[in-house]
């Protein structure tokens with residue numbers, strides 16, 4: 637699948653070096669509990685490949701069309717943790733820092749939303765992030781997702797009082 641500037645491809649183990657480098661960057665991981673070691677990135681890559689095998693969708697690896705450089709990921713995961721809106725299908729994104737600020741996340745997300753609604757037949761797609769992650773919330777707004785503050789929640793995998801615990805939820809229903 638393609639967007640204007642990106643190729644969206646299935647993750648494979650060949651992505652490990654680029655994926656691990658992105659996940660080891662403390663700026664990229666500012667709104668996550670910790671950066672990932674190479675071993676943790678390898679385990680996550682394995683989970684993403686397994687998620688696609690089990691559910692038929694997963695995160696896509698993104699490459700610039702211009703020079704094939706890996707820039708990050710966007711795509712879908714099942715959200716199965718206990719919350720008022722789960723089970724749900726989540727759209728998520730993460731980009732290497734050199735690629736920030738060029739509108740690549742909303743561009744890739746729009747391609748994924750079309751794929752999710754038209755090809756996967758999803759009826760609703762959600763996105764969530766720590767309430768302090770304004771950049772990610774801005775991407776949600778730019779792609780037309782809706783935010784009802786009554787949907788906001790404390791992430792069950794984070795301790796109460798952790799600054800990352802409070803999460804915003806955005807939703808988009810098939811038109």
Ligand SMILES: CC(C)(COP(=O)(O)OP(=O)(O)OC[C@H]1O[C@@H](n2cnc3c(N)ncnc32)[C@H](O)[C@@H]1OP(=O)(O)O)[C@@H](O)C(=O)NCCC(=O)NCCS
Nearest residue numbers: 664729730731736737738739740741764765770771772774
């Ligand atoms: C979030 C992320 C994917 C955005 O990707 P991107 O391709 O740089 O997105 P954009 O180019 O559209 O820029 C982000 C928008 O946020 C805005 N922004 C940046 N910093 C901001 C801040 N501190 N507060 C509010 N808005 C901010 C930018 O101005 C831009 O909006 P604009 O186009 O209206 O000016 C990228 O920053 C990233 O990978 N972050 C680390 C991983 C992450 O947090 N993932 C999400 C976890 S749920």
